[in-house]
Every structure is written in structure tokens, then in C-alpha cells.
Amino acid sequence: MILCLMIAFVWAYSHLGLRGEDLHPSSGGLKVLGEFAARALTPALTSEADFVPEGTRPLLYIALSSARTTLFFAAAGMSLGLFLGIVLGFFSSTSWWAGDFGGVRRSSPSRILGRVLFPVLYGGSRVIINLMRSTHEVLWAVLFLTAFGLSNTAAVLAIAIPYGGTLAKIFSEMVDETTREPAHALRGAGASGLQTYSFALVPQALPDMIGYSFYRFECALRSSAILGFFGFPTLGLFIRQSFSSLNYGEVWTFLYVLLGMVLIFDWWSGAVRRRLAP
Amino acid sequence: MKGTSLELDGVSVQYGNTTALEAVSLSISAGERVGLVGPSGSGKTTLLRLLNGSVLPDQGDVHVSGSPLYTLSRTDLRRVRASIGFVYQDHRLVPNLQVSQNVIAGQLGRVSLLKSLRMMLFPSRVMVEKAHEILCRVGIGEKLFERTDHLSGGQQQRVAIARALFQEPQVLLADEPVSSVDPARAKDAVELLTRISREENLTLVMSLHNLDLAREYCERLIGLRRGRIVFDEPTSSIQESHFSELYRIGEGEMLADGA
Amino acid sequence: MRRQEDKGRSQEVQLLLAERPRNRFVRGSLYLLLALIMVSWTFGDLQVDELFSTHRLRNLNRFLSEVRPFPLHGKEWDWGVALSWAQEIFKREGLEATLSTLGISVVAILLAGFFGSLMALPAARNLACSEPFLPEIRPPPLRARVFYALLAPVTRFALILLRAIPEYIWAFILLAVMGPSAWPAIVALAIHNTGILGRLQAETVENVNPNPLSALRGLGGKRSQLAAVGLLPLLLPRGLLYLFYRWETCVREATVLGMLGFSSLGFWITDARARLQYDRFLFFVLLGAAVVLIGDFISAFLRRIVRKA
Numbered sequence: 001m002i003l004c005l006m007i008a009f010v011w012a013y014s015h016l017g018l019r020g021e022d023l024h025p026s027s028g029g030l031k032v033l034g035e036f037a038a039r040a041l042t043p044a045l046t047s048e049a050d051f052v053p054e055g056t057r058p059l060l061y062i063a064l065s066s067a068r069t070t071l072f073f074a075a076a077g078m079s080l081g082l083f084l085g086i087v088l089g090f091f092s093s094t095s096w097w098a099g100d101f102g103g104v105r106r107s108s109p110s111r112i113l114g115r116v117l118f119p120v121l122y123g124g125s126r127v128i129i130n131l132m133r134s135t136h137e138v139l140w141a142v143l144f145l146t147a148f149g150l151s152n153t154a155a156v157l158a159i160a161i162p163y164g165g166t167l168a169k170i171f172s173e174m175v176d177e178t179t180r181e182p183a184h185a186l187r188g189a190g191a192s193g194l195q196t197y198s199f200a201l202v203p204q205a206l207p208d209m210i211g212y213s214f215y216r217f218e219c220a221l222r223s224s225a226i227l228g229f230f231g232f233p234t235l236g237l238f239i240r241q242s243f244s245s246l247n248y249g250e251v252w253t254f255l256y257v258l259l260g261m262v263l264i265f266d267w268w269s270g271a272v273r274r275r276l277a278p
Numbered sequence: 279m280k281g282t283s284l285e286l287d288g289v290s291v292q293y294g295n296t297t298a299l300e301a302v303s304l305s306i307s308a309g310e311r312v313g314l315v316g317p318s319g320s321g322k323t324t325l326l327r328l329l330n331g332s333v334l335p336d337q338g339d340v341h342v343s344g345s346p347l348y349t350l351s352r353t354d355l356r357r358v359r360a361s362i363g364f365v366y367q368d369h370r371l372v373p374n375l376q377v378s379q380n381v382i383a384g385q386l387g388r389v390s391l392l393k394s395l396r397m398m399l400f401p402s403r404v405m406v407e408k409a410h411e412i413l414c415r416v417g418i419g420e421k422l423f424e425r426t427d428h429l430s431g432g433q434q435q436r437v438a439i440a441r442a443l444f445q446e447p448q449v450l451l452a453d454e455p456v457s458s459v460d461p462a463r464a465k466d467a468v469e470l471l472t473r474i475s476r477e478e479n480l481t482l483v484m485s486l487h488n489l490d491l492a493r494e495y496c497e498r499l500i501g502l503r504r505g506r507i508v509f510d511e512p513t514s515s516i517q518e519s520h521f522s523e524l525y526r527i528g529e530g531e532m533l534a535d536g537a
Numbered sequence: 538m539r540r541q542e543d544k545g546r547s548q549e550v551q552l553l554l555a556e557r558p559r560n561r562f563v564r565g566s567l568y569l570l571l572a573l574i575m576v577s578w579t580f581g582d583l584q585v586d587e588l589f590s591t592h593r594l595r596n597l598n599r600f601l602s603e604v605r606p607f608p609l610h611g612k613e614w615d616w617g618v619a620l621s622w623a624q625e626i627f628k629r630e631g632l633e634a635t636l637s638t639l640g641i642s643v644v645a646i647l648l649a650g651f652f653g654s655l656m657a658l659p660a661a662r663n664l665a666c667s668e669p670f671l672p673e674i675r676p677p678p679l680r681a682r683v684f685y686a687l688l689a690p691v692t693r694f695a696l697i698l699l700r701a702i703p704e705y706i707w708a709f710i711l712l713a714v715m716g717p718s719a720w721p722a723i724v725a726l727a728i729h730n731t732g733i734l735g736r737l738q739a740e741t742v743e744n745v746n747p748n749p750l751s752a753l754r755g756l757g758g759k760r761s762q763l764a765a766v767g768l769l770p771l772l773l774p775r776g777l778l779y780l781f782y783r784w785e786t787c788v789r790e791a792t793v794l795g796m797l798g799f800s801s802l803g804f805w806i807t808d809a810r811a812r813l814q815y816d817r818f819l820f821f822v823l824l825g826a827a828v829v830l831i832g833d834f835i836s837a838f839l840r841r842i843v844r845k846a
């Protein structure tokens with residue numbers, strides 16, 4: 001295995017035509033790096049541009065309001081993603097119809113349901129979630145940008161679609177991996193497939209599902225910031241602008257705001273997961 | 279009249295190529311208290327699971343209250359199952375729900391999905407009080423809102439019994455209800471089950487490894503061995519020799535052990 | 538009589554309800570999140586209704602008419618022509634771009650795996666302490682105690698920083714520093730994933746069964762020896778699982794990082810978009826999806842092998 005990995009590494013390395021010396025930045029690059037790094041401890045508090053047009057908001061206001069937009073896009077996209085994830089996750093899990101919950105009549109129409117309809121639904125939703133997942137949120141965003149033009153909804157949808165697919169996949173796996181015995185017991189007491197799914201299978205997976213959702217929220221925050229690089233009014237937009245106009249102090253300001261948000265969420269999701277652990 | 283009769287009619291069950299039950303016929307009348315005894319692997323669990331339709335027989339039929347279980351429609355099957363409480367060997371509770379939710383889940387068979395959502399998430403006061411009453415009856419009323427997996431094995435067993443009772447069943451099936459508790463508590467649990475079945479005239483079938491308890495609390499004992507009924511008699515006419523015959527290590531098994 | 542009993546019960550239930558164990562933090566967190574979501578839908582300026590305005594729909598129409606493969610513009614749909622068109626793009630740019638996307642992801646994830654495992658050791662609190670796995674007879678010198686008390690938290694914080702900044706921003710900055718080659722993408726991916734793999738590996742180290750290691754320590758093993766002999770064999774299978782799992786994500790990101798200007802799929806996506814060749818644009822997006830699906834498939838396959846072994 002290790003050998004295979006090494007071979008893969010060597011192949012990829014030579015295929016890309018990588019050279020070790022390219023890793024060293026050129027003198028120009030070094031200068032950029034030096035100037036950029038020099039501002040790490042002195043982020044800008046006011047705009048650094050030479051010419052500030054009349055009526056421009058102060059830098060800190062821009063930083064905070066773009067942070068707010070980043071957060072809002074992430075939250076809206078994530079909520080839509082959660083909705084998609086729960087719905088599609090339900091159809092992509094097998095545990096509420098497959099397997100032996102026992103006792104269906106040997107020749108009953110419900111058998112046909114179980115043999116044909118549910119597997120088809122399952123397969124269909126698996127295909128859908130894989131398609132949703134297979135395209136990166138940035139590519140979804142670019143696709144929507146190209147199709148509709150710039151619109152904030154595009155950013156929300158771009159986050160919601162791949163996240164929904166991923167959440168659906170993970171949720172369905174989490175539910176399918178729980179122990180089935182309680183479900184059998186409820187089934188034996190007359191509960192329907194949907195009831196056993198909701199009250200025996202999902203509750204066991206719920207802590208993991210909540211923990212994972214918090215983690216994905218943190219990821220959504222990062223994605224939302226990145227979408228700014230494509231023109232949406234989130235932190236990425238201003239990072240790109242300030243960087244290209246060489247106002248490195250401003251870049252650091254925006255980076256620190258992003259970092260702060262992500263760190264808060266990292267702590268938050270960690271704290272929630274710790275408390276959900278048995 | 280409360281209570282439901284159960285009947286097995288020439289039932290055989292096979293798992294792959296092991297035969298769990300072979301041509302078993304018996305009938306249990308309403309309100310009877312029956313003990314199921316036999317060595318490990320003799321088919322006790324399988325027999326009990328046949329009775330609520332969670333195992334399909336390869337041959338033969340199961341009748342509950344006179345109607346054959348395997349020709350019932352989906353809704354009828356649900357109704358019949360809702361009237362049969364089952365206490366499992368391994369409890370089969372949802373570990374991270376509250377005790378009250380696990381108990382209330384006993385009623386799922388009687389309500390629609392929407393109603394069950396409300397019942398499980400926002401149970402009415404009446405419902406919670408009823409759950410509390412039943413939990414008090416099995417002796418753990420104060421655990422009502424505890425997380426189920428924070429209880430000891432014996433307490434969880436009581437929750438399982440409470441769940442079965444919350445179903446307001448007519449038949450109570452119990453699979454080794456004493457497997458996870460100390461001897462004193464084992465006696466308690468069996469006594470509880472028989473008392474309840476007597477009070478409410480429930481048909482009670484339980485499998486027991488403890489022969490003394492089986493004799494003390496059951497009116498009728500059925501001995502199983504390798505998927506066949508060895509004896510099926512009222513407790514009063516059971517002799518010690520019945521048991522020694524039942525638990526005798528057969529020649530085949532001797533060989534298997536020696537090898 | 539009966540009524541009185543009922544009343545007593547209902548009081549008792551109330552009492553139990555008040556005393557029930559509650560997870561206030563999780564509950565509060567959920568409410569807070571819910572509030573956040575509602576606020577963002579109301580005040581987020583999401584322009585949902587505007588999405589279906591006439592000029593948007595006109596945009597959409599134009600886009601849809603232009604995603605038809607170029608040779609088929611204004612003609613009947615013909616699979617043969619479409620396929621040969623796709624084949625040609627694939628031969629000309631697609632294959633090369635696919636391979637370099639995969640190449641970038643492979644180099645990056647292996648670098649991340651290497652550095653992540655290295656950083657996992659000082660980040661694991663059970664190994665990076667002054668008395669790992671076995672109390673010392675004489676307390677270690679103060680200097681050593683202070684050093685080890687700081688080592689794990691500092692490493693952990695460094696790992697958090699590495700992963701808190703998105704790959705794309707790393708790549709964006711590195712591009713300006715290193716100049717155009719595949720390196721900025723690789724280094725950016727490697728940095729972010731080092732942060733993630735490092736933490737995951739550190740958790741594996743912390744969950745390791747301490748008994749064999751205590752025994753080794755008792756025999757006088759140094760930390761480095763413990764790591765090499767006692768930990769490495771235990772970490773490898775888990776580490777490989779994580780590695781393949783993260784590789785999936787790396788493939789996704791590698792497609793996108795090309796948009797900054799490296800010759801991966803993303804580069805051709807922006808290129809086609811800039812030239813308004815929407816048919817090629819869509820082709821590359823779909824190719825990217827296919828590459829990701831293939832990557833997922835390979836990763837799942839490899840993980841199954843590791844699990845079995």
C-alpha cells in the first residue's frame with residue numbers, strides 16, 4: 001500500500017513537471033511575501049487606498065458588514081442544505097424499508113412495494129445526491145452566475161446544493177449504521193416503517209447528525225467567504241480587492257475577521273459535540 | 279372478555295440449514311400463564327417471535343385469537359401486533375431517549391404517524407402520567423425522565439416491561455425476562471409479570487432458564503428440545519425426570535463437545 | 538380518593554420534570570442556530586424573488602441556447618456530432634487537465650499526510666507531556682515541564698490556524714508569492730489538509746491503548762522510540778482511512794483551485810467562461826463532476842481495502 005502511494009506520488013510529481021526550485025519564491029515573490037507578512041501584526045483599521053471616493057464606508061464597517069453577509073449566506077445556504085439533506089437522506093437510507101423487520105405476509109402487495117418502488121426511490125436519490133455533491137460549491141456558483149447573472153440567491157443555492165448532497169449522504173449512513181434491535185421491537189409492537197424510522201433509528205443517530213451539522217456550518221462559513229472571490233459581497237471579495245491593490249494591512253483585517261468567525265464556530269461545534277458524546 | 283388465545287399448527291422454522299423448530303403444534307387459551315423451558319438453542323426465542331409475527335414459519339400456521347397471522351392485511355397485522363406486548367431478552371430500548379419516551383413508544387402501533395410525532399415529542403399530560411403510573415408499578419417511577427442508557431440492566435428490563443404494558447396488550451410475551459438481573463430481582467420480575475397477567479387477565483408466555491421460577495409461577499410448562507416439544511403439561515404433573523430428560527446432553531452433542 | 542391520587546401523581550410528575558437532566562448548552566445552541574437562520578433569511582438581502590425577474594430569465598434563456606455544443610447551434614440534436622465534439626475537446630485539453638487535477642490532489646494529500654502525522658505527535662496530549670504513559674520517579678526539570686505543558690496546546694492551535702483559512706485563500710496568496718506553477722495549489726491544499734489530518738491523527742494517538750506504551754516506557758524507551766515502535770503501526774490503518782477520505786475533498790478543491798490559473802480543470806472552466814464559450818464551459822464543469830465521482834469511487838474502493846486489511 002505504502003509503495004503504491006509512493007509510486008502515485010512520483011507519477012503525479014513527474015506528470016505535473018514539478019521542480020523543487022520552483023518552490024522557492026522568486027525575488028519578486030519574496031518581496032511580496034515580506035511586505036505581506038510585515039503587516040500581520042498591524043492590520044489596517046482605516047482604508048489604505050490612496051484615493052478614497054466620497055461616501056465610502058469606513059474599513060471596519062466594511063469588514064463587519066461583509067462578515068455579516070458571509071454569515072448570512074452560510075446560514076441560509078446551510079438551512080436549505082439541511083432541508084435537502086434530511087429529505088434526500090431519508091430516501092437514501094435503506095433501513096426503513098429494506099432488511100427484515102419481519103412479518104410481512106409472504107405474498108402481499110407491500111412486498112412489491114419493497115422490492116420495486118423503494119429500491120427505485122433509493123437508487124434515484126443516491127444518484128441525485130451524488131450529482132449534487134460532485135460539483136464544488138464554487139463551480140455551482142459560477143454556473144449560476146453564468147446562467148442568471150450575479151444574484152445573492154445564487155450564492156445561497158451554490159452552498160445549499162453540494163452541502164445538501166453531502167449531508168444527505170452522511171445522514172443516511174449514520175441512520176443506517178445504528179443498531180436495529182429497538183426498531184425490530186417497535187415493529188413487533190405494531191409500529192409502521194416510518195414510525196420505527198423516526199422513533200427508533202433517527203434518535204440513535206441524532207447526536208452524530210447534530211454534531212456533523214455544526215461542523216458543516218463551519219465549512220459553510222469558509223465556502224461563503226470564498227464565494228466573494230467571484231463577486232458576491234462576502235469577505236472574499238474584499239480580500240481579493242485589497243490584495244490586488246497591495247493594501248496588505250486591509251487583507252489582514254479581513255483575514256482576522258474571517259479567522260475569528262471560523263475559530264468561534266470551531267470552538268462552538270467542538271463544544272456541542274463534546275456534550276453530545278455519551 | 280380480555281385475553282387472547284394463541285395457536286401454533288404444525289409450525290417449522292429453518293434458518294439456512296439449521297432447523298430451529300420442527301412441526302410444533304400447541305394452543306394456549308386466553309389468560310393462561312405458560313412457561314417455556316429448554317436448553318440453549320432449543321428454539322424458545324423463535325417460538326415466541328412466531329407469536330407476534332416477527333418470524334415467518336416455513337411450514338404451518340400461527341393463529342392469534344383464531345385468525346391466521348400470515349394472511350392478515352397490513353393494518354390488521356399492525357392491530358394484532360399492537361395487542362401483543364413483547365419483552366425482549368436484550369430489552370431493545372432506544373438508548374438515548376428518555377425512559378418516558380421509550381415507554382410511550384409502546385403505543386405507536388395504535389396511532390398514525392402525525393399523532394405519534396406529537397405523542398413522542400410533546401406528550402400530553404395524561405400520557406406522561408400514565409407512563410409514570412406504569413413505571414411505578416414496575417418499581418422505577420422516579421426514573422421517568424432519565425436517559426434510558428443511564429439505567430442499570432435490571433432497570434432497563436423494567437422499562438422494557440413498562441413499554442410492553444403501556445401497549446395495553448392482551449398477550450404478554452417475555453423472552454427470558456430474568457437474564458440480566460440478580461436472583462432476587464429475577465424472582466421479582468417474574469412475579470411482577472405473573473401478577474400483572476393475573477390482574478388484567480393477560481395471556482402470558484415466557485421463556486425461562488430458571489426451572490424453580492418456572493414451576494412456581496406458571497400454570498403450564500412446555501419443554502422444548504432441539505426444536506421439538508418434549509412435554510406440554512400442567513405444572514402440577516411435572517416431575518423431576520421431565521427436566522433431566524429435557525436437559526440431558528445427547529450423544530450428538532457429546533461428540534461435538536469432545537471434538 | 539381516586540382523584541386525590543391523580544393529583545398526587547401529577548404533582549410528582551411535575552417535580553420529576555423540573556429535576557430532569559437537561560442539556561442546556563446543546564439546546565441553547567440549536568435555538569441560537571435556528572434564530573441565526575431565520576435572521577439570515579429575513580435580513581440577508583437574498584433577493585430570492587428577484588431571481589425570476591425578466592432579465593434573469595432572459596440571461597437564463599441565452600445561456601441555455603448557448604450551452605448547445607457549437608457544431609450543433611441552430612441544428613437538430615445529433616448525438617454523433619455532440620460526442621465527436623466532446624471527444625475533441627477532451628483530447629485537446631480535457632485529458633491533460635484531468636490528469637493534472639488528479640496529480641495536484643495526489644501530491645498535496647501525500648504531503649499533508651506526511652506533515653499531518655508529524656504534527657500529530659506533539660499535538661497529542663498523552664505523548665507530548667513531561668511524563669508520557671508512565672510517571673517518572675524523579676520529577677522532570679522545570680524547564681522540561683514548562684516546555685511540554687506548552688507544546689501540545691501550541692501545536693493544536695497551529696493546526697487550527699492551518700485549517701481555519703480556506704485552501705482558496707492560501708492558494709490566492711501563494712500564487713502572488715510563488716508565481717504560476719502547480720505549487721501554490723499543492724501547497725495550499727497541503728497546508729489546509731495538514732491541519733485537518735494532524736488533528737484527526739492526534740485524536741487517534743490520544744485514544745490509543747496506553748498499556749503497551751507504558752511497558753515500553755518502563756523499559757526506558759524515549760519518546761521518539763515510542764512513536765516509531767509503539768504508535769506508528771497502530772496509526773497507519775486509521776491514518777490511511779483519513780488520508781483517502783480527505784483525498785476525495787482534495788480532488789474537489791483541486792478542480793476549483795485551477796480557476797486561479799493553474800492548468801487543472803478549473804483553469805479551462807474560467808477560460809471558457811471568459812471567452813463566452815458556454816458549451817465548453819459546461820463540458821468542463823461536467824468533466825469536473827465526473828473526475829470527482831471517479832475520485833470518490835477510487836477512495837471508497839481504497840478505504841474498503843484498508844478496512845479489510
Ligand SMILES: Nc1ncnc2c1ncn2[C@@H]1O[C@H](COP(=O)(O)OP(=O)(O)OP(=O)(O)O)[C@@H](O)[C@H]1O
Pocket residue numbers: 293294296297298316317318319320321322323324325
Ligand atoms: N437469526 C438467526 N439466524 C440463524 N440461526 C438462528 C437465528 N436465530 C436463531 N437461530 C438458530 O435457531 C436455533 C434456535 O434458536 P433460539 O434463539 O430460538 O434458541 P433459544 O432457545 O432462545 O436459545 P437461548 O436459550 O440461548 O436464548 C438455534 O440453533 C440458533 O442457532
Ligand SMILES: [Mg+2]
Pocket residue numbers: 322323324367453
Ligand atoms: Mg433465546
